[in-house]
Amino acid sequence: xxxxxxxxxxxxxxxxxxxxxxxxxxxxxGARLDEFGINAVLVGSGAIDDALLxxxxxxxxxxxxxxxxxxxxxWLKDGRHSDAWPVDETGKPSPKQTWFLGVCxxxxxxxxxxxxxxxKLVSRYSLDGVWLDYMHWHAQFEDPQxxxxxxxxxxxxxxRFRRDTGLHVSGAADILGRHERAWREWRCSIVVDFARRVRxxxxxxxxxMLLGNFQCAWRDDEHDGARRRILGLDLPALAKVFxxxxxMVYHGRSGRPVEWVRQNVEWLAATVGGxxxxxxxxxxxxxxxxxxxxxEFEHALRGGLSGGASGVMMxxxxxxxxxxxxxxxxxxxxxxxxx
Numbered sequence: 185x186x187x188x189x190x191x192x193x194x195x196x197x198x199x200x201x202x203x204x205x206x207x208x209x210x211x212x213x214g215a216r217l218d219e220f221g222i223n224a225v226l227v228g229s230g231a232i233d234d235a236l237l238x239x240x241x242x243x244x245x246x247x248x249x250x251x252x253x254x255x256x257x258x259w260l261k262d263g264r265h266s267d268a269w270p271v272d273e274t275g276k277p278s279p280k281q282t283w284f285l286g287v288c289x290x291x292x293x294x295x296x297x298x299x300x301x302x303x304k305l306v307s308r309y310s311l312d313g314v315w316l317d318y319m320h321w322h323a324q325f326e327d328p329q330x331x332x333x334x335x336x337x338x339x340x341x342x343x344r345f346r347r348d349t350g351l352h353v354s355g356a357a358d359i360l361g362r363h364e365r366a367w368r369e370w371r372c373s374i375v376v377d378f379a380r381r382v383r384x385x386x387x388x389x390x391x392x393m394l395l396g397n398f399q400c401a402w403r404d405d406e407h408d409g410a411r412r413r414i415l416g417l418d419l420p421a422l423a424k425v426f427x428x429x430x431x432m433v434y435h436g437r438s439g440r441p442v443e444w445v446r447q448n449v450e451w452l453a454a455t456v457g458g459x460x461x462x463x464x465x466x467x468x469x470x471x472x473x474x475x476x477x478x479x480e481f482e483h484a485l486r487g488g489l490s491g492g493a494s495g496v497m498m499x500x501x502x503x504x505x506x507x508x509x510x511x512x513x514x515x516x517x518x519x520x521x522x523x
Contacts, residue, residue, distance in 0.1 A: 200224050200462055200495025201518045204250075206231045207240065209502040215511070217243040221518030226250055226315055226464075226497055229305050237309065246312035248396065251302060253319035253378060256287030259294055268294050270322040271338040273356040278322055281331035286322030289374050289416075290340040299385055306390045313394030315430065316382060320415040321371060325400045326432065328439030330407065332414045334360075345370055372418040379425040396428035398464065401438070401448050404455075423456040434466040434499065435484060436474030446487030453492030462495030463488040467510055468503035478509035485517050 202224035203210070207217060217225065217240060225240050226248040240247050259265050268291035272278040287294050306314065324331040337356040346353060349366055353359050359367050379397070386393050399422075402411040411417050423429065431452055433445045445465055453461045465484035469475040476484075481498070488496035504510045 198223075199489065199521055200246075200497075201521060202226055202248075202462065202464075202495060202497030203501035203504075204464055204497050205500040205502055206236065207245075207501055208236075209505045211239070213505050215505070217245045220511075220515045221520075221522040222501075222514075223522070224248060224312075224495070224497065225501070229301075232305075232309055232311075234309075237311075248313040248315055248394070249305060249309070249311050250315050250317050250398070251305065253298065253316045253382075254287050254289050254321070255318040256285045256294075256322075259287055259297075260285060265291075265294065267291065267338065267340065269338070270333070270335040271341075273334045273337060273360065275337065275356070278333045278335050281322070281324030281333070282327055284318070284322075284324045286318070286320070286335075288336045288338055288340060289321060289378060290336075290344045292340070295378065295381070299381060302382060302385050303389060306386060306393065311390070311393055313396055313427075314382070314386065315396040315398055315428075316379065317398045319375060319379065319397060320400065320417055321375070323410075323414050325402065325410075325415065326434060326437055330410070332407065332410050334414070344374075348373070368413055368416075371416040372412060372421065375416045376418065376421045376425060379422060383425055394427045395425070396430055396462070397422060397426045399429045399431045399452075401431040401433045401452075401463075403448075403451055419452075419456055423459040426459055428460040428462050428495075429456060430497070431461070431463045432499075433463050433484070433488065436466050436476050436480070437470060439474075442480050442483045442487065445484045446490045449488055449493050450491030460495065461493045462497060463493060464497045464499050467498045468500050476503075478507065478513050481510050482513045482517060485513070489521070 201221050203222050204226045206227050207225050222245055224246045229249045229251050232249055237247055260269055268288045270278045270288050322335045351363055400411050433448050435442045435444050449463050465488045466476055467481045504514050
């Protein structure tokens, strides 16, 4: 087991100044986390090991694990588990959206596997928290023109919808024609139910761990209400389960001006109560798209800590480590906030 995390908990009112992805590229350049004011790192669950935990904590940082929820890329690979492939309203498998392929979130075999993997993770490592990622129905919301298919009408979804609601439905046309409101509400409940199952795993094995969620950064009125209607994300309900919501305010990747970061954080903090808001902002420059300058990065960091947010993190620490100007920005902003 790794070193205990209790002594590294932030004091009352302290800001969480975080970095996303393994800090190894940062360390390879001779940098220390505490030298730059970083007091939290959020690392993909597969990249966590005892050496990383020991060094991060020696440099004053808490360690949170990113844990994929409904990402079906590996599960559905090579035609396996075809019963978990999302099905659209025509009865056909819904295609992969740019780089993302969601899995049907009522496929119990898949869900049991994910929860078992989570148990292994939190039993093996003394983490400070777990952040659920890809926790939404199949869609791609990070692109300027998002892919928003209507799903999922496969056998497990239809069966569970009938069982949970008591409605007798024959398929997609019947549901969308006569029971659309119940359908949208039910889809949101499926996402919340999985979050509660994750919370139960933590309660059994690591009750002091924080539970966070990387969240779609859309307001209720955007894309014809698609955050709730298509993604199945009910913010007030999710805020009752999670300790922290982390909107993915990637301004460049989403085709937004950098001022949008502040605007979205202010909107979210005003919309949900009783839950912390720690946005994740973009430092990474898409090699085929938007290049994030050091000035934009600073603007995004400061905007992320506006309007009620009590923490911020950046995507990714590797993208900052390879750019001396962004390294200077990170040190100036984080050290100034930590002082």
